Amino acid sequence: xxxxxxxxxxxxxxxxxxxxxxxxxxxxxxxxxxxxxxxxxxxxxxxxxxxxxxxxxxxxxxxxxxxxxxxxxxxxxxxxxxxxxxxxxxxxxxxxxxxxxxxxxxxxxxxxxxxxxxxxxxxxxxxxxxxxxxxxxxxxxxxxxxxxxxxxxxxxxxxxxxxxxxxxxxxxxxxxxxxxxxxxxxxxxxxxxxxxxxxxxxxxxxxxxxxxxxxxxxxxxxxxxxxxxxxxxxxxxxxxxxxxxxxxxxxxxxxxxxxxxxxxxxxxxxxxxxxxxxxxxxxxxxxxxxxxxxxxxxxxxxxxxxxxxxxxxxxxxxxxxxxxxxxxxx
Amino acid sequence: xxxxxxxxxxxxxxxxxxxxxxxxxxxxxxxxxxxxxxxxxxxxxxxxxxxxxxxxxxxxxxxxxxxxxxxxxxxxxxxxxxxxxxxxxxxxxxxxxxxxxxxxxxxxxxxxxxxxxxxxxxxxxxxxxxxxxxxxxxxxxxxxxxxxxxxxxxxxxxxxxxxxxxxxxxxxxxxxxxxxxxxxxxxxxxxxxxxxxxxxxxxxxxxxxxxxxxxxxxxxxxxxxxxxxxxxxxxxxxxxxxxxxxxxxxxxxxxxxxxxxxxxxxxxxxxxxxxxxxxxxxxxxxxxxxxxxxxxxxxxxxxxx
Amino acid sequence: xxxxxxxxxxxxxxxxxxxxxxxxxxxxxxxxxxxxxxxxxxxxxxxxxxxxxxxxxxxxxxxxxxxxxxxxxxxxxxxxxxxxxxxxxxxxxxxxxxxxxxxxxxxxxxxxxxxxxxxxxxxxxxxxxxxxxxxxxxxxxxxxxxxxxxxxxxxxxxxxxxxxxxxxxxxxxxxxxxxxxxxxxxxxxxxxxxxxxxxxxxxxxxxxxxxxxxxxxxxxxxxxxxxxxxxxxxxxxxxxxxxxxxxxxxxxxxxxxxxxxxxxxxxxxxxxxxxxxxxxxxxxxxxxxxxxxxxxxxxxxxxxxxxxxxxxxxxxxx
Numbered sequence: 031x032x033x034x035x036x037x038x039x040x041x042x043x044x045x046x047x048x049x050x051x052x053x054x055x056x057x058x059x060x061x062x063x064x065x066x067x068x069x070x071x072x073x074x075x076x077x078x079x080x081x082x083x084x085x086x087x088x089x090x091x092x093x094x095x096x097x098x099x100x101x102x103x104x105x106x107x108x109x110x111x112x113x114x115x116x117x118x119x120x121x122x123x124x125x126x127x128x129x130x131x132x133x134x135x136x137x138x139x140x141x142x143x144x145x146x147x148x149x150x151x152x153x154x155x156x157x158x159x160x161x162x163x164x165x166x167x168x169x170x171x172x173x174x175x176x177x178x179x180x181x182x183x184x185x186x187x188x189x190x191x192x193x194x195x196x197x198x199x200x201x202x203x204x205x206x207x208x209x210x211x212x213x214x215x216x217x218x219x220x221x222x223x224x225x226x227x228x229x230x231x232x233x234x235x236x237x238x239x240x241x242x243x244x245x246x247x248x249x250x251x252x253x254x255x256x257x258x259x260x261x262x263x264x265x266x267x268x269x270x271x272x273x274x275x276x277x278x279x280x281x282x283x284x285x286x287x288x289x290x291x292x293x294x295x296x297x298x299x300x301x302x303x304x305x306x307x308x309x310x311x312x313x314x315x316x317x318x319x320x321x322x323x324x325x326x327x328x329x330x331x332x333x334x335x336x337x338x339x340x341x342x343x344x345x346x347x348x349x350x351x352x353x354x355x356x357x358x359x360x
Numbered sequence: 361x362x363x364x365x366x367x368x369x370x371x372x373x374x375x376x377x378x379x380x381x382x383x384x385x386x387x388x389x390x391x392x393x394x395x396x397x398x399x400x401x402x403x404x405x406x407x408x409x410x411x412x413x414x415x416x417x418x419x420x421x422x423x424x425x426x427x428x429x430x431x432x433x434x435x436x437x438x439x440x441x442x443x444x445x446x447x448x449x450x451x452x453x454x455x456x457x458x459x460x461x462x463x464x465x466x467x468x469x470x471x472x473x474x475x476x477x478x479x480x481x482x483x484x485x486x487x488x489x490x491x492x493x494x495x496x497x498x499x500x501x502x503x504x505x506x507x508x509x510x511x512x513x514x515x516x517x518x519x520x521x522x523x524x525x526x527x528x529x530x531x532x533x534x535x536x537x538x539x540x541x542x543x544x545x546x547x548x549x550x551x552x553x554x555x556x557x558x559x560x561x562x563x564x565x566x567x568x569x570x571x572x573x574x575x576x577x578x579x580x581x582x583x584x585x586x587x588x589x590x591x592x593x594x595x596x597x598x599x600x601x602x603x604x605x606x607x608x609x610x611x612x613x614x615x616x617x618x619x620x621x622x623x624x625x626x627x628x629x630x631x632x633x634x635x636x637x638x639x640x641x642x643x644x645x646x647x648x649x650x651x652x653x654x655x656x657x658x659x660x661x662x663x664x665x
Numbered sequence: 666x667x668x669x670x671x672x673x674x675x676x677x678x679x680x681x682x683x684x685x686x687x688x689x690x691x692x693x694x695x696x697x698x699x700x701x702x703x704x705x706x707x708x709x710x711x712x713x714x715x716x717x718x719x720x721x722x723x724x725x726x727x728x729x730x731x732x733x734x735x736x737x738x739x740x741x742x743x744x745x746x747x748x749x750x751x752x753x754x755x756x757x758x759x760x761x762x763x764x765x766x767x768x769x770x771x772x773x774x775x776x777x778x779x780x781x782x783x784x785x786x787x788x789x790x791x792x793x794x795x796x797x798x799x800x801x802x803x804x805x806x807x808x809x810x811x812x813x814x815x816x817x818x819x820x821x822x823x824x825x826x827x828x829x830x831x832x833x834x835x836x837x838x839x840x841x842x843x844x845x846x847x848x849x850x851x852x853x854x855x856x857x858x859x860x861x862x863x864x865x866x867x868x869x870x871x872x873x874x875x876x877x878x879x880x881x882x883x884x885x886x887x888x889x890x891x892x893x894x895x896x897x898x899x900x901x902x903x904x905x906x907x908x909x910x911x912x913x914x915x916x917x918x919x920x921x922x923x924x925x926x927x928x929x930x931x932x933x934x935x936x937x938x939x940x941x942x943x944x945x946x947x948x949x950x951x952x953x954x955x956x957x958x959x960x961x962x963x964x965x966x967x968x969x970x971x972x973x974x975x976x977x978x979x980x981x982x983x
Binding site (some may be wrong): 503506508511599605618 | 676679680681683684686687691806807809810811812814815818819821822826914917918920921922924925928929939940943944946951955958959962963966
Binding site for chain 1 (some may be wrong): 794879880881883884885886887888889890891892894898899902903906976977978979982
């Protein structure tokens, strides 16, 4: 399998009046052709910021990408200017990204048609007529009924689920190599969530695009992703094939996440819903020890004395950032 | 049931209020910090403080009596005796400008105060009750706004006669619509919040809701509006006295001083320039302070620089 | 959209009726003898009480207020706004002569001010924090504090009296002498537009900055659009919509400013008429003048509202 994107030791900081927020603290991951990868973590763990850094969409005055490499097709993207033509040429065309809020992610004063065709015209240099036909075609593919009529409507005339479909169409319209979906279904109801994920999986297969799904909901992506990276407080704490992670989680946080997924069909006697105690960490002035320590129920003495460990391998492509061996613990 | 649920409601209310107060305390500290972080706002505050002090201590600061005529020494150029020269009746220009501060500030505060009380009460009622009450009040306000502010003040001031009190009323009336509209918009936004719903669920009466829930939350933008309204009022007052309606000589008012100086522009430009500069400085001070307040009180700017 | 327009027109009508009520009440209820509407101040002093009473009866001032109001409205609808004490002729004629002049002055100031103000505001937002933004923002912050009449006097001092480049005062119709007309209007139009430029710069800047932070702008970047396309197609279009809503208020300010500047520059427009007639208690003129001015402003507000409704698709297609 060819490697498409490799992120090496990415660090992104934010200067706020309360202090320096270390949002991404040395994150590394990679994705190959045709893969579906999941990045999982709770709010504020840095997963969205990581993806935005890959696309260089971080607002630069408060934010700054301080270190790291984002190697795409052999080229380190961070060497390009954030607002320059090279990055613009890659965004939408080679790597596309869709976002969480369908209600606000579309421009309210432009038609759907215009918002689709402008991407096509910019990257594929199509003329008005062909780009419009292609736009209609894509709308059909993502399941918008009466695409030909609705293409001239405005965003506010679509429901949330439909808008997200439009976003997916926009993301895939130029056949990018990678599609990054940042919490694509979080703002939608459960039924629509399922529909959208199915749609995405189908579209990915059809166009041989790789997909990175960023979410806080492990349960949602269980069926779809092949590999998972679990993030906490700006770092990857566990990574591996999804079946390994689900059957044999090697980090207390992952165990916590798995335990807090409600599952249908199990009676109360068999399984309690166990949330992870405590609150997400404050990313300013972090102590050098493991960030999960305050909430960890498996802690040992080493955790409190030593700094947060590096990732160590515990299986086939299965890494964890923990001193303990939590095999078999639940 | 009865007694217990009362206690529970009461306790719940207490908890909510305590949380609000605690939040407000640290909020105040943050607001002050952001406000003083903005240089222009501090400059504005400094200017206004200076002006207020000038108005209060005018008799001690002014070198001469602003009313004292001295025809012999009329129309003198700025000199060491009269820093800004004398006007057509020999009065010291600097003293008249210093005393003019009193006129402007009194009129400004009076007019804005009046407009704020009336306009914001109307806005509160209109925004809170909505529907027909809202429509009636808003149409009246629209009608008031259909006449430009200066014209309204002009006509009312001339009908009532001149003098500080009448000018305050005239300007106040012309300002009501702006204050009312802003307040109404604020109230309608606040109304959407859940704590209003909670209050109603606890059985809060309308008057209490308006006074204790909505008004305190509308207060920050209100403050901004009032501060900026002061700047606008001072400009309007200057315009009125420039036109010869409102405050007339011998009362020292910056606008009428510009009017007088207009005639002597060729020989004594200072007569027209100096009072205008005073107007500018005052309005600038209020506007910068208002801007700074707005930035400091804007909850969306929390955490950003 | 049609509903929207009809609704706005209806509201406008209601407001106009309320305005006429307001004007009428102010004129008749405030201190001062309503007879002043018809008879000069000087004359009243000389008249005996019986004569005063009969004069009041002649002008229908002893009838109930409601009847007087209806009569007046009737007259207005027949295009009769009364007679001027000061000028002698009909108020209609006076207004008809002067309204176009103020309209000329005001619309030039409005167009010039809007274009410059919006341009500055956009530049400020796009070059946020850089020196251009700082300069323009300082200029704008100063601009809203300047008394327009004072600036007018300053300009006359420098450009007319000292340098002799521009005429001091007066107005000529552009049809009579275009060049002279232009030279005469440069300073007044500029003064009249200062507040508009400054206010629009600030508002546009702030509105644009808010738009820039919106999610859909991030989407536009994520789609790989070039910066220029994002600015023009996405940012400006959305940024201008809130600014349009303030145009009604700005027109009102321009009319108010016209009163001041026509006095400074001796331009025989509505502004000067209002000032003179208020000053000399020529109340029929005041009444008629304010009525006409408010009609114009209500009309302009309706146009502004409809434009806003048309520009924002959420209103246009709902």
